[in-house]
Amino acid sequence: YLETLPRRDIPTINSTTTRWIDPSIILSRNILVPKKSAKGQWHWVVLYRKGTRFNPLSVERPIQAMLFFDSASRVQRTFVRAALRKYPDRIMPVDIDGNDPQPLSKSWGQPVFEATNAMLARFPVFAIPALLYPGSGAEHLRLGMTAFGPPYSTSQLAVAWPQLAPRTVPSSQETDHVRAP
Structure with missing residues:
Protein backbone atom coordinates (compact mmCIF):
# COMPACT_ATOMS: atom_id res chain seq x y z
CA TYR A 1 0.00 0.00 0.00
CA LEU A 2 2.66 2.55 1.00
CA GLU A 3 4.41 2.14 -2.35
CA THR A 4 1.24 3.32 -4.13
CA LEU A 5 0.66 6.55 -2.20
CA PRO A 6 -0.35 9.43 -4.48
CA ARG A 7 2.53 11.66 -5.58
CA ARG A 8 1.85 15.35 -5.02
CA ASP A 9 3.62 18.38 -6.37
CA ILE A 10 2.97 21.23 -3.92
CA PRO A 11 5.09 24.32 -4.62
CA THR A 12 7.46 26.14 -2.31
CA ILE A 13 7.25 29.91 -1.83
CA ASN A 14 9.80 32.70 -1.50
CA SER A 15 8.36 34.43 1.56
CA THR A 16 6.39 33.27 4.58
CA THR A 17 2.60 33.57 4.21
CA THR A 18 -0.29 32.71 6.54
CA ARG A 19 -3.86 31.81 5.61
CA TRP A 20 -6.64 31.25 8.12
CA ILE A 21 -9.01 28.27 7.98
CA ASP A 22 -12.40 28.02 9.69
CA PRO A 23 -12.59 24.39 10.90
CA SER A 24 -16.34 24.57 11.59
CA ILE A 25 -18.57 21.76 10.39
CA ASN A 55 -16.33 24.68 15.62
CA PRO A 56 -14.21 22.05 17.40
CA LEU A 57 -11.81 24.78 18.58
CA SER A 58 -14.59 26.11 20.82
CA VAL A 59 -14.22 23.05 23.08
CA GLU A 60 -10.77 21.58 22.39
CA ARG A 61 -7.42 23.31 21.79
CA PRO A 62 -4.80 21.13 20.12
CA ILE A 63 -1.38 21.22 21.75
CA GLN A 64 0.36 19.95 18.62
CA ALA A 65 0.75 21.40 15.16
CA MET A 66 1.10 19.53 11.88
CA LEU A 67 4.21 20.37 9.88
CA PHE A 68 3.63 19.47 6.23
CA PHE A 69 6.75 18.88 4.16
CA ASP A 70 8.16 17.19 1.06
CA SER A 71 10.30 14.27 2.20
CA ALA A 72 11.98 14.20 -1.23
CA SER A 73 13.56 17.59 -0.40
CA ARG A 74 16.76 17.30 1.66
CA VAL A 75 16.40 20.93 2.80
CA GLN A 76 12.84 20.36 4.03
CA ARG A 77 13.79 17.10 5.76
CA THR A 78 16.61 18.92 7.56
CA PHE A 79 14.21 21.70 8.60
CA VAL A 80 11.61 19.26 9.94
CA ARG A 81 14.26 17.25 11.76
CA ALA A 82 15.53 20.44 13.45
CA ALA A 83 11.93 21.31 14.41
CA LEU A 84 11.42 17.87 15.93
CA ARG A 85 14.60 18.19 17.97
CA LYS A 86 13.59 21.61 19.28
CA TYR A 87 9.87 20.87 19.81
CA PRO A 88 9.65 17.05 20.11
CA ASP A 89 6.19 16.91 21.67
CA ARG A 90 4.59 19.79 19.78
CA ILE A 91 5.24 19.02 16.10
CA MET A 92 3.64 16.24 14.05
CA PRO A 93 5.54 15.77 10.77
CA VAL A 94 3.26 15.09 7.78
CA ASP A 95 4.85 14.00 4.49
CA ILE A 96 2.85 15.45 1.64
CA ASP A 97 4.89 14.06 -1.22
CA GLY A 98 3.62 10.49 -1.20
CA ASN A 99 6.83 8.74 -0.22
CA ASP A 100 6.67 5.86 2.23
CA PRO A 101 6.98 7.59 5.66
CA GLN A 102 8.26 4.47 7.45
CA PRO A 103 11.99 4.94 6.71
CA LEU A 104 11.90 8.49 8.10
CA SER A 105 9.90 7.31 11.12
CA LYS A 106 12.57 4.71 11.87
CA SER A 107 15.44 7.13 11.25
CA TRP A 108 13.93 9.90 13.38
CA GLY A 109 12.61 7.58 16.11
CA GLN A 110 9.08 8.98 15.97
CA PRO A 111 6.05 8.78 13.71
CA VAL A 112 5.99 10.56 10.38
CA PHE A 113 2.47 10.74 9.01
CA GLU A 114 1.34 10.67 5.40
CA ALA A 115 -0.95 13.38 4.07
CA THR A 116 -4.20 11.80 2.94
CA ASN A 117 -6.53 13.16 0.29
CA ALA A 118 -9.19 13.70 2.98
CA MET A 119 -6.73 15.66 5.14
CA LEU A 120 -5.71 17.85 2.21
CA ALA A 121 -9.34 18.45 1.23
CA ARG A 122 -10.10 19.59 4.79
CA PHE A 123 -6.89 21.61 5.23
CA PRO A 124 -5.67 22.84 1.82
CA VAL A 125 -1.89 23.15 1.78
CA PHE A 126 -0.96 25.89 -0.70
CA ALA A 127 2.84 25.63 -0.34
CA ILE A 128 5.38 23.63 1.67
CA PRO A 129 6.81 23.44 4.20
CA ALA A 130 3.72 24.60 6.09
CA LEU A 131 2.56 24.55 9.70
CA LEU A 132 -1.12 23.98 10.64
CA TYR A 133 -1.84 25.22 14.17
CA PRO A 134 -4.65 26.64 16.33
CA GLY A 135 -4.94 30.41 16.20
CA SER A 136 -5.02 32.73 19.20
CA GLY A 137 -6.47 36.11 20.07
CA ALA A 138 -8.83 37.33 17.34
CA GLU A 139 -8.10 34.10 15.41
CA HIS A 140 -8.78 31.70 18.33
CA LEU A 141 -11.56 29.89 16.43
CA ARG A 142 -9.52 29.42 13.26
CA LEU A 143 -6.52 27.37 12.23
CA GLY A 144 -3.43 29.05 10.86
CA MET A 145 -1.74 27.54 7.81
CA THR A 146 1.65 29.20 7.51
CA ALA A 147 3.86 28.29 4.56
CA PHE A 148 7.51 29.17 5.06
CA GLY A 149 9.95 30.73 2.65
CA PRO A 150 13.67 29.97 2.76
CA PRO A 151 15.97 29.99 4.56
CA TYR A 152 14.02 27.66 6.84
CA SER A 153 14.54 28.10 10.58
CA THR A 154 12.88 26.68 13.66
CA SER A 155 12.46 30.25 14.88
CA GLN A 156 9.96 30.73 12.01
CA LEU A 157 7.71 28.17 13.69
CA ALA A 158 7.57 30.09 16.97
CA VAL A 159 6.90 33.35 15.12
CA ALA A 160 3.98 31.73 13.27
CA TRP A 161 2.62 29.97 16.37
CA PRO A 162 3.69 31.91 19.49
CA GLN A 163 2.12 29.29 21.78
CA LEU A 164 4.71 26.78 20.57
CA ALA A 165 7.34 28.07 22.97
CA PRO A 166 7.98 31.01 25.25
CA ARG A 167 8.98 34.11 23.32
CA THR A 168 12.71 34.58 23.25
CA VAL A 169 14.99 36.76 21.20
CA PRO A 170 17.04 34.54 18.84
CA SER A 171 20.72 34.75 19.63
CA SER A 172 23.31 35.56 16.99
CA GLN A 173 24.65 32.06 17.65
CA GLU A 174 21.44 30.37 16.44
CA THR A 175 22.41 27.56 14.08
CA ASP A 176 19.09 26.13 13.00
CA HIS A 177 18.94 27.95 9.64
CA VAL A 178 18.70 25.67 6.63
CA ARG A 179 19.50 27.21 3.28
CA ALA A 180 18.34 25.92 -0.07
CA PRO A 181 21.18 24.58 -2.24
Whole structure:
Protein backbone atom coordinates (compact mmCIF):
# COMPACT_ATOMS: atom_id res chain seq x y z
CA TYR A 1 0.00 0.00 0.00
CA LEU A 2 2.66 2.55 1.00
CA GLU A 3 4.41 2.14 -2.35
CA THR A 4 1.24 3.32 -4.13
CA LEU A 5 0.66 6.55 -2.20
CA PRO A 6 -0.35 9.43 -4.48
CA ARG A 7 2.53 11.66 -5.58
CA ARG A 8 1.85 15.35 -5.02
CA ASP A 9 3.62 18.38 -6.37
CA ILE A 10 2.97 21.23 -3.92
CA PRO A 11 5.09 24.32 -4.62
CA THR A 12 7.46 26.14 -2.31
CA ILE A 13 7.25 29.91 -1.83
CA ASN A 14 9.80 32.70 -1.50
CA SER A 15 8.36 34.43 1.56
CA THR A 16 6.39 33.27 4.58
CA THR A 17 2.60 33.57 4.21
CA THR A 18 -0.29 32.71 6.54
CA ARG A 19 -3.86 31.81 5.61
CA TRP A 20 -6.64 31.25 8.12
CA ILE A 21 -9.01 28.27 7.98
CA ASP A 22 -12.40 28.02 9.69
CA PRO A 23 -12.59 24.39 10.90
CA SER A 24 -16.34 24.57 11.59
CA ILE A 25 -18.57 21.76 10.39
CA ILE A 26 -22.33 21.37 10.02
CA LEU A 27 -23.37 18.35 12.08
CA SER A 28 -24.99 15.62 10.01
CA ARG A 29 -26.47 13.97 13.12
CA ASN A 30 -27.18 14.77 16.74
CA ILE A 31 -24.23 14.51 19.10
CA LEU A 32 -25.35 12.56 22.16
CA VAL A 33 -23.66 12.30 25.55
CA PRO A 34 -24.50 10.30 28.66
CA LYS A 35 -25.91 12.32 31.56
CA LYS A 36 -26.60 11.06 35.05
CA SER A 37 -30.09 11.82 36.38
CA ALA A 38 -30.87 12.93 39.94
CA LYS A 39 -31.80 9.28 40.65
CA GLY A 40 -28.35 8.10 39.55
CA GLN A 41 -29.43 6.61 36.22
CA TRP A 42 -27.66 7.35 32.96
CA HIS A 43 -29.56 8.70 29.95
CA TRP A 44 -28.41 9.87 26.53
CA VAL A 45 -29.07 13.56 25.92
CA VAL A 46 -28.47 15.77 22.89
CA LEU A 47 -25.37 17.91 23.33
CA TYR A 48 -25.44 19.41 19.80
CA ARG A 49 -28.36 19.09 17.34
CA LYS A 50 -28.12 17.91 13.75
CA GLY A 51 -27.67 20.91 11.44
CA THR A 52 -25.76 22.92 14.06
CA ARG A 53 -22.65 24.73 12.88
CA PHE A 54 -19.93 23.55 15.25
CA ASN A 55 -16.33 24.68 15.62
CA PRO A 56 -14.21 22.05 17.40
CA LEU A 57 -11.81 24.78 18.58
CA SER A 58 -14.59 26.11 20.82
CA VAL A 59 -14.22 23.05 23.08
CA GLU A 60 -10.77 21.58 22.39
CA ARG A 61 -7.42 23.31 21.79
CA PRO A 62 -4.80 21.13 20.12
CA ILE A 63 -1.38 21.22 21.75
CA GLN A 64 0.36 19.95 18.62
CA ALA A 65 0.75 21.40 15.16
CA MET A 66 1.10 19.53 11.88
CA LEU A 67 4.21 20.37 9.88
CA PHE A 68 3.63 19.47 6.23
CA PHE A 69 6.75 18.88 4.16
CA ASP A 70 8.16 17.19 1.06
CA SER A 71 10.30 14.27 2.20
CA ALA A 72 11.98 14.20 -1.23
CA SER A 73 13.56 17.59 -0.40
CA ARG A 74 16.76 17.30 1.66
CA VAL A 75 16.40 20.93 2.80
CA GLN A 76 12.84 20.36 4.03
CA ARG A 77 13.79 17.10 5.76
CA THR A 78 16.61 18.92 7.56
CA PHE A 79 14.21 21.70 8.60
CA VAL A 80 11.61 19.26 9.94
CA ARG A 81 14.26 17.25 11.76
CA ALA A 82 15.53 20.44 13.45
CA ALA A 83 11.93 21.31 14.41
CA LEU A 84 11.42 17.87 15.93
CA ARG A 85 14.60 18.19 17.97
CA LYS A 86 13.59 21.61 19.28
CA TYR A 87 9.87 20.87 19.81
CA PRO A 88 9.65 17.05 20.11
CA ASP A 89 6.19 16.91 21.67
CA ARG A 90 4.59 19.79 19.78
CA ILE A 91 5.24 19.02 16.10
CA MET A 92 3.64 16.24 14.05
CA PRO A 93 5.54 15.77 10.77
CA VAL A 94 3.26 15.09 7.78
CA ASP A 95 4.85 14.00 4.49
CA ILE A 96 2.85 15.45 1.64
CA ASP A 97 4.89 14.06 -1.22
CA GLY A 98 3.62 10.49 -1.20
CA ASN A 99 6.83 8.74 -0.22
CA ASP A 100 6.67 5.86 2.23
CA PRO A 101 6.98 7.59 5.66
CA GLN A 102 8.26 4.47 7.45
CA PRO A 103 11.99 4.94 6.71
CA LEU A 104 11.90 8.49 8.10
CA SER A 105 9.90 7.31 11.12
CA LYS A 106 12.57 4.71 11.87
CA SER A 107 15.44 7.13 11.25
CA TRP A 108 13.93 9.90 13.38
CA GLY A 109 12.61 7.58 16.11
CA GLN A 110 9.08 8.98 15.97
CA PRO A 111 6.05 8.78 13.71
CA VAL A 112 5.99 10.56 10.38
CA PHE A 113 2.47 10.74 9.01
CA GLU A 114 1.34 10.67 5.40
CA ALA A 115 -0.95 13.38 4.07
CA THR A 116 -4.20 11.80 2.94
CA ASN A 117 -6.53 13.16 0.29
CA ALA A 118 -9.19 13.70 2.98
CA MET A 119 -6.73 15.66 5.14
CA LEU A 120 -5.71 17.85 2.21
CA ALA A 121 -9.34 18.45 1.23
CA ARG A 122 -10.10 19.59 4.79
CA PHE A 123 -6.89 21.61 5.23
CA PRO A 124 -5.67 22.84 1.82
CA VAL A 125 -1.89 23.15 1.78
CA PHE A 126 -0.96 25.89 -0.70
CA ALA A 127 2.84 25.63 -0.34
CA ILE A 128 5.38 23.63 1.67
CA PRO A 129 6.81 23.44 4.20
CA ALA A 130 3.72 24.60 6.09
CA LEU A 131 2.56 24.55 9.70
CA LEU A 132 -1.12 23.98 10.64
CA TYR A 133 -1.84 25.22 14.17
CA PRO A 134 -4.65 26.64 16.33
CA GLY A 135 -4.94 30.41 16.20
CA SER A 136 -5.02 32.73 19.20
CA GLY A 137 -6.47 36.11 20.07
CA ALA A 138 -8.83 37.33 17.34
CA GLU A 139 -8.10 34.10 15.41
CA HIS A 140 -8.78 31.70 18.33
CA LEU A 141 -11.56 29.89 16.43
CA ARG A 142 -9.52 29.42 13.26
CA LEU A 143 -6.52 27.37 12.23
CA GLY A 144 -3.43 29.05 10.86
CA MET A 145 -1.74 27.54 7.81
CA THR A 146 1.65 29.20 7.51
CA ALA A 147 3.86 28.29 4.56
CA PHE A 148 7.51 29.17 5.06
CA GLY A 149 9.95 30.73 2.65
CA PRO A 150 13.67 29.97 2.76
CA PRO A 151 15.97 29.99 4.56
CA TYR A 152 14.02 27.66 6.84
CA SER A 153 14.54 28.10 10.58
CA THR A 154 12.88 26.68 13.66
CA SER A 155 12.46 30.25 14.88
CA GLN A 156 9.96 30.73 12.01
CA LEU A 157 7.71 28.17 13.69
CA ALA A 158 7.57 30.09 16.97
CA VAL A 159 6.90 33.35 15.12
CA ALA A 160 3.98 31.73 13.27
CA TRP A 161 2.62 29.97 16.37
CA PRO A 162 3.69 31.91 19.49
CA GLN A 163 2.12 29.29 21.78
CA LEU A 164 4.71 26.78 20.57
CA ALA A 165 7.34 28.07 22.97
CA PRO A 166 7.98 31.01 25.25
CA ARG A 167 8.98 34.11 23.32
CA THR A 168 12.71 34.58 23.25
CA VAL A 169 14.99 36.76 21.20
CA PRO A 170 17.04 34.54 18.84
CA SER A 171 20.72 34.75 19.63
CA SER A 172 23.31 35.56 16.99
CA GLN A 173 24.65 32.06 17.65
CA GLU A 174 21.44 30.37 16.44
CA THR A 175 22.41 27.56 14.08
CA ASP A 176 19.09 26.13 13.00
CA HIS A 177 18.94 27.95 9.64
CA VAL A 178 18.70 25.67 6.63
CA ARG A 179 19.50 27.21 3.28
CA ALA A 180 18.34 25.92 -0.07
CA PRO A 181 21.18 24.58 -2.24
